[in-house]
Amino acid sequence: MNKLSLLLMAVCAVGFYESADATSVKAMKLDEITQRSDSIVIGTAKAITAKTSQETGSYPETHTTFEIQETLLGDENLEEITVSTIGGPAGNGLVTKVPGMPEFRVDEKVVLFLVSDSAKGVSIPTGLSQGVFRVKVDPESQKEYIVNQSVDLGIGDIDDLS
Numbered sequence: 001m002n003k004l005s006l007l008l009m010a011v012c013a014v015g016f017y018e019s020a021d022a023t024s025v026k027a028m029k030l031d032e033i034t035q036r037s038d039s040i041v042i043g044t045a046k047a048i049t050a051k052t053s054q055e056t057g058s059y060p061e062t063h064t065t066f067e068i069q070e071t072l073l074g075d076e077n078l079e080e081i082t083v084s085t086i087g088g089p090a091g092n093g094l095v096t097k098v099p100g101m102p103e104f105r106v107d108e109k110v111v112l113f114l115v116s117d118s119a120k121g122v123s124i125p126t127g128l129s130q131g132v133f134r135v136k137v138d139p140e141s142q143k144e145y146i147v148n149q150s151v152d153l154g155i156g157d158i159d160d161l162s
Helices: 003-018 030-036
Strands: 039-051 061-073 080-086 088-091 094-096 109-117 122-125 132-137 144-147
Touching: 030 109, 039 080, 039 088, 061 109, 080 109
Parallel strands: 080 122
Antiparallel strands: 039 061, 039 109, 061 080, 088 094, 109 122, 109 132, 132 144
């Protein structure tokens, strides 16, 4: 990667960092996130792979493969989907982190609002972290509920989605 590319990435990162809620993505309500999405799925992260800047030819990416438990919008025949996010190992021991970009853990269950990138064969969370809703389990009732740090759901119980 040349020095100009690195400088532009640094300028963009500062712009992301200094903006409200650490992102330059327009804040959206749940209905707008839904309208902008090509698919909505409930799935569990099964594999996470990173591509360095050298591999992508531009910026590092992290690809997370999700096993789909339920499709709420989109192709109901899909059994898994790959979600691409910007960031990850940049090479030479460096790691790129982009504020507002969601990160996932293997075995984490989520509700994903996604936009397709057919050129790359991946999907991207609609509105970055706004399109990622974490499925949690109440320790007392063992009932699942969903949370998102940036969008007021108006619902809390995962059963309210279906």
